[in-house]
Amino acid sequence: MNTSQSISRPVIYLAFITGIVLLIPLVAMQFTNEVVWTLSDFVIAGSLLFGTGLTFILATKTSENKMYRFAMGLALGSSLFLIWANLAVGIIGPEDHAFNLLYFGVIGIGILGSLFTRFKAYGMMFVLIAMSFAHVILLVAALLTNMQSVPSSSVLEIFGVNGMFIFLFTTAALLFRYAEKKEQST
Template sequence: MNTEQNLSKAFTYPAIATGLLLLIPFIAMKFSEDVVWTLSDFILAGIMIFGTGITYTLVTRKSEEMAYRVAVGFALFTGLFLIWSNLAVGLIGSENNEFNSLYFLVIGVGIMGAFIARFKAAGLMLTLLAMAATQAIITVAAFFTGMAEVPESSVYEILAVNGFFITLFVVAAMLFRYAAQEESQTNEEEG
């Protein structure tokens, strides 16, 4: 199979998955007045889902290690879920609260860290820990800036939501740690 076919295949699966996932809210809009999506909602969701899918495909295409593939998938899903939740309802207050824009820093740390680590499992483990730390710093900043007083937010909600994402990032880091250990064992056996 040549490179052009591989690239075509790399784009086809995420595109099909994106289309199928976007059918869910499209159909739900026909049966429920609670689901109200605009064209821009569909476009943004499509970009996010397709972008996550193509990133997974491109990052994992050279690795046959299942642990690495699972770790990449878990990390990407967590990042997508963080941004999706933040844009949909906001993690602190409503989605219109400007403080929520800080959560894009977590994704920025992940992107920069992934490139610095050259997508190697050991470096990605550190990147995911840095993402968890960034999320924790944002949580602390929320308390120091009085965000627990914002309507629709409380100390408990801020701790619970941010703790949930911090936990997911730490779990992803541990998956990359396991993948790095498997990778080093494989290299020792081959060397």
């Protein structure tokens, strides 16, 4: 079986699943005024979901290592969640607060690092460590610049949200380390 045939089926499934997920807010909009999405919301959400899934498919297509697949899923899922939360409600204060733009730098580190390391487990471990460290820097910067005084951003919330992403990215880094050791032993 050639590569294009082995990739086309998962991509078709991914497109189908993305469409199904996007039907949820579309249907909800018909029954409540609590869900109000614009066309650009659907385009952005669809692009994020499909792009994340496609990245997973392409990054894991040659790996049979289940730990590598799990680590990649956690890294990509955490990154998707960071982007989604930042766009939807913001990490610090409201979604349009300028400090929130800095969190896209964490995603930039992940993208550039992943491309540079060619998605290899050993390199991905360091990419995820760098992403965790960037979150630590943003946590400290938020507190030093008094972001806890922004409405809906207490010290506890700043520690909690950033701590959650630090934990997720560090866990993914450790899983990539384990996946690398498993690859070396085989």
